Amino acid sequence: MDDGLADLLHRVVFLLGEATRQRREGADGLSYSQMRLLGTLEDIQPVTQHQLAQALSVSDPAISRALRPLEAAGLVQVRPDPEHARRRLVRITDAGRKTFHDSGKPLYDELREALLAADFPYERYLRDTAQLARLLERP
Numbered sequence: 001m002d003d004g005l006a007d008l009l010h011r012v013v014f015l016l017g018e019a020t021r022q023r024r025e026g027a028d029g030l031s032y033s034q035m036r037l038l039g040t041l042e043d044i045q046p047v048t049q050h051q052l053a054q055a056l057s058v059s060d061p062a063i064s065r066a067l068r069p070l071e072a073a074g075l076v077q078v079r080p081d082p083e084h085a086r087r088r089l090v091r092i093t094d095a096g097r098k099t100f101h102d103s104g105k106p107l108y109d110e111l112r113e114a115l116l117a118a119d120f121p122y123e124r125y126l127r128d129t130a131q132l133a134r135l136l137e138r139p
Contacts (some may be wrong), residue, residue: 041092
């Protein structure tokens, strides 16, 4: 990949992450890290706590601490792995999935409105972004 394009994509992802962090503060009591955990669970589940820690580049105890309030709120489910007594499997619940998706809606709407106000071809943007995602998924 062209270094300039890689830098540009990194910058866009960084800016979206920063905007998300700012909007997340106090929105529903969940931190950006907790929302990131829910998003990761949506992509890879069921998953062991250890695998989740690796995916998020944090320690196993940090994942354990992060899961407690999410489990208490009914956003994730943590159960013993039937194939290995010492492992625990983590899944996102329907409530967790809804919380995760609802949290992104204001940012999505704001981005859409800003692009339309700037006469940006929004529908083309969506189409091109979907095409780029498909291309990046190929081996």
